[in-house]
Amino acid sequence: MWFIRRILKVSWKTNDEVLDMANTGRSLYSTIRRRQMKFTGHIYRARGIEHLAMTGKINGKKSRGRQRTTYVDSLNDDDSFLS
Template structure:
């Protein structure tokens, strides 16, 4: 953030927040959306491969569940982030097998405001 302040000649003494400085520069924070985009690409790759990683991601491993509230899984967090109201969990997994649909879904999820 210091380099944007230096380019715009905004001192720390001016008491401008980082968000205000980003607005002045007409930029935004892109790291979070980059991380989510890469996670979605990786998830699509794993679902198409159908290997042991696919079994681990979908949770189809034998054993007992632990007591209490279940932990939020990696796939669950991607489901909620990718706006699951439009897609059910099975549609989410099925769309990963079709590369064009998955790419479109990834782009739409990453281009939403607030991501």
């Protein structure tokens, strides 16, 4: 944020105010999410051990209690932040 503040010649503002003044948004989060989704598609097409680990479909007895959150579930939960 310091470089945007420097360009706009603003000293003390919140990050959101500085982004509004620059007519821009946070792009790092969307870049990370896009790369995660590309990686997920790559793993799904490979159908290897990584696919089994990612989807959580490993044979065996189910453990007691609440189910663990899988990587795919965490991707679905974070989709609301993209818009």
